[in-house]
Amino acid sequence: MALFSTEVYQNEHLPDGGTDVNAIVRIGVQDAGAAGSDGAAGEIIIIDCSGSMGQRSMMAARQAAMVALDNILDGTYFAVVSGTHEAYLAYPIVQSGPGMVQMTPRTRREAKDAISRLVADGGTAIGRWLALALALFNSMGGRLAQKHALLLTDGADEHETPEQLDAAIRACIGQFQCDCRGVGTYWVVSEVRKISRALMGTLDIIPEPSMMAAEFARIMQTAMNRGVSSANLRVWVPQGAQLLFVRQVSPTVEDLTNQGQPVNPLTADFPTGAWGDEERDYHVSVRLPAKAVGQEQLAARVQLVVADQPRTQGMVKAVWSNDDNLTAQINNEVAHYTGQTELAAAIQEGLAAKQSGDLSTATSKLGRAVQLATETGNREATAKLRKVVDVVDPGSGTVRLKRNVSKADEMALDTASTKTTRTRQPGAEQPEE
Amino acid sequence: MSDQSTSQPVPEPAAAPIESTTWAQPPAASDRAAGWVQPTAGTARRLYGSTEAKQWQPSPVLAARAEREAAAAPVAGAQAPGPAANLAPVRTFTPTVQSCPRCGGSIDFDGYCETCGAKAPSVREHFEESPANWVAGVCDRGIRHPRNEDALALDSTPDIGGRAVLVVCDGVSMSADSDVASLAAARAAVGYLASRADWNWDLAALEPGSVTRRLLTDAAQVANAAVLDNSDLFEASPASCTLAMGLVSGRRLLAATLGDSRVYWLPDDGAALLLSTDDSVAQEQIRAGMEREAAETGIHGHVITKWLGRDAPEIDPNVAGALAEGPGWLLVCSDGLWNYASDPALMSRLVSHFSGVDADPLRLARALVGWANEQGGHDNITVALARVDRSADATPLGPPEPLGYEIDIPTARTRPVASGGPNPTG
Structure with missing residues (x-):
């Protein structure tokens, strides 16, 4: 069973008339276990097979995808998508029914065989790749508790409009997480960042095709070590208060403010995806109606919620004081x-x-x-x-x-x-x- | 002083009871077997505080009296060792507040309101007592002080015209556990008076050495003992508190105070009286001719000259009595209230203003506390009220009957006493 912990860093002392409370809430998970430990896990590898990949990149991509397969735990449901201006299901080779199969030594061998036959040819329409990945995850019904994809691209999204891409991304939000990697320098960072951001994944450049395999292995190992399938950051603020923003600030900066799903009038859930053994820091900023000096109140409850159960809670407080020594300090974090x-x-x-x-x-x-x-x-x-x-x-x-x-x-x-x-x-x- | 540590059980001769927390008599063998010792004679021992029992040094007066009484009345109900062995230990539980006093929202397990985020008040910060519909009190932190070091304890017979004990203690700041000590003192005094008081006071004979005077002095000593027993004796600034006791028996009123908490008699008609006399520098200045207001608001206005505690100078309360000529209010309060209305006439106007709105004692006490908070709430505020009515004349004053009094007394004994020596099993 995973262990959850919270630490809050803040200066709770507000000056007379002060309204804004800022806090860093550090949430940690330990003993998360392996992916699939709290419900079946699904992995989809999306490989750019557009013509621009060329011989060298394509060979490296094939090898990297195979290394990724080696790092997917047996029992995990998986599929391989090859992407051009269309999207194809490279593996499993099915015509109907569930589009993903469980990893076994046999399916791994078959998938590698399918990957070895991928060739570079055609254009780039990433939105369609995402749409196929979503269709594959959905074909599993409610069987998967944890859904993750790894997307590799080498070029700009040329064969669909930005609106089409945006629509595809919107359809996938909350459905699966997607780590994105761009190989070479012909892809557009801002374009791919839209995907990684919306789908709670990481983004990085793989400058050299030869570095691809190691990167894929690392990504897949991280994904496989996420034993907490899906968690929400639940933020409560008091009646009359305003949640100014919620930001993940470590390991990366992601503004979550607009992603809140209301739980009740005072509480919103912010999706955080799957968790392994890790710590993440969140910056929560709340505006309160000012109270009299000496009053104390809770400015926010920040919880990590798994399967609708709060697992850990941090309390952000406000104490009004007329002691300048207390109120003037800005918390380090x-x-x-x-x-x-x-x-x-x-x-x-x-x-x-x-x-x-x-x-x-x-x-x-x-x-x-x-x-x-x-x-x-x-x-x-x-x-x-x-x-x-x-x-x-x-x-x-x-x-x-x-x-x-x-x-x-x-x-x-x-x-x-x-x-x-x-x-x-x-x-x-x-x-x- | 002593080089014995009070937090450690001290080896003693096997014959003597170890860690005895009772002062009247050694625990009976059956008590020891049960592992619990029932406090005797209605004293409240160790309401809070460490689970380590401390060496209890009975005051010579009380010890002598206890010995006499134990010898004279070995089967008196309160002291009978037999039933005590069968009684379960009584502990003080701190009740939790269920709903937010500010917005009515429910209080989360984290101690804050689920709706407005207000910190749930600790029960110690604001509590109310109303043993009968004619006696009530409210004890409140006020606004400026971070902690409520005032305390309140009440007891009464059910019907108006009966008997009541109202005790207010004001913990002196600057000590770590004045809030614990003051509550212990108030409860101990009420416990003592409710069980012991001879209610047929001769109001004409209150001189030192008189029966009534001795009763009140003993109550103060018991309260003092409770302070010592519930505070860290090795604290550099020992816990200390004032003591104000107001007693009602029919039309008879008694006041006994140490420090600057007060007892007022506020008749509906006629002149209001400040029954108590402060033990304060201000009072001495008044005696020397200074104006009351100037003295009480001066720099030494709140310096008290008598108190309860380890370094208490003298446990000898000022005692005064009065006979109620008509209906009115007996008010016992801390300086958190009287700071804003010291003069008896002013206090009387204030009380009659609020009692004109609602004459229920509890709501009246709340209103007075609320008013003091509106004035700034610079100190902790405690207000205890008993309604005295003429119909009390009809009540015959017989021998004292049991008050149905039940105080929440935790026995200090938390470990069984091994019969062979000082090493309890863990």
């Missing part, structure tokens, strides 16, 4: 993640400005990003930024855009922009466990 969120935005906006030719905006945004990455100790972002800009002074955020930047470096910076680091020093009074 809140400050850190506020900076990291701004960092993600600065990188994305800077790169977008650069692409559209607005070099002065790009320079100032990426300069701010360098400053924030340095301040918050985000080494990965700093290293990736340095490949795109020349840093004159990290303290003031003075940078110059590099003249010749590899496209892959830019895309790597973009995909990594939402990755956050934990605070460098845990709160002094919070000993590390």
Whole structure:
């Protein structure tokens, strides 16, 4: 049985008349077990087989898909989709009925055989791939408790309109999770990010086809270690209060605010997908009606809910005080993640400005990003930024855009922009466990 | 002082009871076998606090009296060892609040309202008692203080015109457990008076050494013992509290106080009286000729000169009595109320203003507490009221009868006493 825990980091003291409460809620899961441990798990591997993949990428993709199969636990339901401007069911070879089969040594061998016959030919319509994956998951009826897909693409979504893609994504929201990987540099980060974001998956660039197999193995191992099939972040705020935002801030920044499903007038559920043994941090911001100095109240209850059962709860509090020493402090974690969120935005906006030719905006945004990455100790972002800009002074955020930047470096910076680091020093009074 | 640690059982000669928490007599062998010792003589022992029993040092006066009484009346009901062995231990349970006083929402297991998020008040922060429809009290944290160190305990016979004991204690801040100590003191005093009081007081004879005076002094000593027994004796600033006892028996009224909690007699017609005399610097200044208001609002207005506690100077309450000429209210209160209406005439107007709206004692006490909170709630507020009525004349004053009094007394004994020595089984 999985173990759940919650820690809340906040300064609960509000000044007289203060209304806004910010807290970082760290939720942890231990002993989650393997995928399928609380209901059957389903995996779909979606391989881009468009003509642009070419010989080399296609060979690497075939090999990586086979490695992924090796990492799917026996008993897991699975399917392989090959995607072009259409979507095909590569395995299992069925005409009707359930479109997924359980992994056994035999089905694994058969699937590998099917994968070995995939060739690169045709265009790219990712929305159709997603639609087929959804149809396959749905063909299992209610049998699957945990649904995950791995999507590989190498190019822009050229053979359907953005509206078609958006419609396909919308249909899949809440139905399955999807980790997305782009190989090479001809795919569009913002396009694929729409998918990974909506379907609660990760996004990264695989710059070299040869790195694909290792990445697929890692993704599949992570998916197979998610023993908690589906959990919601449940946030309660008091009557008269306003939930300003709910953000996942670690391991990546994801704004969840608009994804809330109302449970009752005071409570909303935010889907968080499957959990393995991991910790995630959420930034919750609540606006309360101000109360008299000395009053204390609960500003939010933050729970992780599995199968409609709250498993752990963090309490965000508010205490009004006229002691400036108490109210003036900004909590370490809140400050850190506020900076990291701004960092993600600065990188994305800077790169977008650069692409559209607005070099002065790009320079100032990426300069701010360098400053924030340095301040918050985000080494990965700093290293990736340095490949795109020349840093004159990290303290003031003075940078110059590099003249010749590899496209892959830019895309790597973009995909990594939402990755956050934990605070460098845990709160002094919070000993590390 | 003593080098013995009070939190450790101290080895003793085998003949003496170990960790005896009763002061009247050693526990009977059957009590020891049951593992529990029933407190005797209606004293409330250790209402909260550590499960480690402390060495109890009876005050010489009470010990001597207890010995005398034990010798003279070995079969008195309250002290009979026989039934005590069969009684289950009584513990104090802290009841939980079920619904939010602010919005009426239900309280979640986490202690906050499910609707408005307000912190559920702890029962210690605000509690009410009403032993009969003519006696009631409310004890409230107020607004400014983080904790309610006031305490209240009441007892009465069911019908108006009968007998009532109203005790208010105001815990002195700056000590870790003044809130525990004050409640223990209030309950101990009520327990003692309700079971012991000879209710035929001679109001003309209240001089030191008189029977009535001694009764009240003993009650104060019992309350003091309760403070000592429920506080950390090695705390640098020991727990301490005031004590104000108001007694009603028909038309007769008694007041006995230590510190600055007060007893007022507020007749419906006629002049209101402050029965009690504060033990405070302000009172001494008034005696020396200062204006009451100037003294009470001055810098030393709340410095008390007598209190209960380890460092108490003298457990000798100021005692006063009065005979009610007509109907009215006996009011016992802490300074959280009288700070805003010290003068008896002013207090009388205040009470009659609210009793004109609703004369139910509990609702009246609530209204007064609410009013004090509206004035700022700068201190904890406790209001205890008994309605005194002329029809009381008809009630014959016979010998004291049992009050049906039942105080929630946890016995301190939590471990069986091994017959052979001080090492209890774990």
